[in-house]
Amino acid sequence: MTPSISRSNTPVIRRRTWLTLATALGLATHHAFAQARQLLRISTPAVPDDWHARMWTVMKEQLGKTAPGQFDVQISLNASLFKQGAEPVAMARGNLEMTTLSAFDIAKLVPEFSIFTAGYVIRDPAHLMKVFNGPIGEELFKRVSEKMDITVLAPLYYGTRQLNLRERRNVRTPADLKGVKLRMPGSKEWLFLGEALGATPTPLAFGEVYLGLRTGTIDAQDNPLPTVKSAKFYEVTQQITLTGHLVDVLFIGVSNKLWATLNAEQKGRLQGAAQAAASYNNEKRIADENQMVDYFKRQGLSVTTPDVDAFRKSVQTTYLQSDYAKVWPKGLLDRINATR
Template identity: 70%
Template sequence: MKHSLLRRTLLVAASSVVLMGAILPAAHAQNKMVLRVSTPAVPDDWHAKMWTVFKDELEKSLPGEFDVQINLNASLFKQGTEPAAMARGNLELSSISAFDIAKLVPEFSIFTAGYVIRDPEHQQKVFNGPIGAEMFKSVAEKMDVTPLSTIYLGTRQVNLREVRSVKTPADLKGVKLRMPGSKEWLFLGDALGATPTPLAFGEVYLGLKTGTIDGQDNPLPTVRAAKFYEVTKQIVMTSHLVDGIFIAISNKAWNSMNATQKQKMTAAAQAASSYNNENRIKEESQLVEFFRQQGLQVTTPDVDAFRKSVQATYLNSDYAKVWPKGLLERVNQTK
């Protein structure tokens, strides 16, 4: 009887230990702050892989404090809907474009204009300095999201069916240049000196092949991926738009963090940015030689002439009316 009672007591004690062992990790997991990430990026893209860098960096610096859940391929929220989801508190993290921001923060439209950002290095200096701090403060106030770092997406170049001498915007006169269909993109095509022609991306290859359009503009990785080099003969390195997106966090999540968490979160976002930017810049530099091997001429125009002409066109338009006074000059002067 005594042995039986002792055995039951030991079994109960052992069960309690097992149960507590199961409860403690569960409780620990429940204490982690969940950070849902939504991005339209496909797995092989650098700005998809950067989220793994972000997650790993955060886990290294603050082990066990966050549960970062990465959702690629727009599987959680459709592209363009992420800012509203973050403002509502339904999403913690995403990468948002300057075009997305400009819808709610009109002055941010300066970064959707041609020849405002010169190159990836200039992009980082602008957004990591006083200008970025001011603009991001407006974003946080008007959109309920806080930008943490700037991601380089690529520099757009002009890609032509036939070889022509292009030094200034005047040399693109009469060129039917395919642009995305929005008025902002068509304005950029016009500012470049071309005849902007709206055409869906999926129709560009055939349009180049048949002569419906004379050219198109995209970053070099897109030219390779879409095989536009098969139906064109020249790439003009106009570098007219240095494209970027911004890792941003909802204010609801941001404001719930302590100072250390915010500092580590920003550092993780900067590490993700550096990873993406270094790899994307390296890829772009290698592609110039790839296109030459494919038989394309790669030429460089008078970029300063393009910049002066395009900036003047924007400054004389309605777009510039919402830009803060002196901001363009400050961006131009950032070295």
């Protein structure tokens, strides 16, 4: 026998039914919304205090304002997600959406990009931005997209490399670096740069540089001045020579696998956020560098300026006579030099 339902209980049951349906609909809508968010996994070797680590938070916050709820941004620092250099492969496989790439990373698959690993090609941060935000950058970024399946969203300034010597030395031209054991990363491109500067390049891991300077295994190292400070190389050196031989650049890149899934508005929001992050990095890094000379003088180091024109002429000539220049598009170096 089926129990009867009194009419007095019918409205209550209806209300409960509607509440249940509404709750289920809300959960389904929330789930669909969560599923619609684009996953943005970011991998970087940068340490938390570095400006190009902090810039990712700037990008995330910017996207939160301009594209609320559309992106799930997950930032992994300290190469904790992928080792440095492994990011392009991870992006090609669909395991990573964003990272920063160096000119050295790109040159492995886009050989013409090796021009930006050469000394004295980019003059300063302003020149760097004019080159990469103009027709030259547009042409080269198209090749990166075609050959690496990565879209470059923004260039960013990584610092200007200067010489840091263990002992005081009169350095005016490349000839004055003859016999100087200059620490360089172990790749052939870095070692060639050391030779072009007139020194004897000595491969050494970054973590061994401090001890190498202290013991005399190496006579000098080159890095942007904020790195000299953060790594405390000033404790075991006596001189900074402002050669400015490499204006280093990184590129914020997104995988084409993700890029192809975005609509025009989302692409604009993501690119705008990346450019905001790059601007933040550039502003902070340049301000840091501007304070460094006085800081090192206060630490007792001698800060000297060589004949930069003599260095530039010698280094560019050395590169133009090398195999590296054979893969540079005809006239590209002249176009870069002429960019003002």
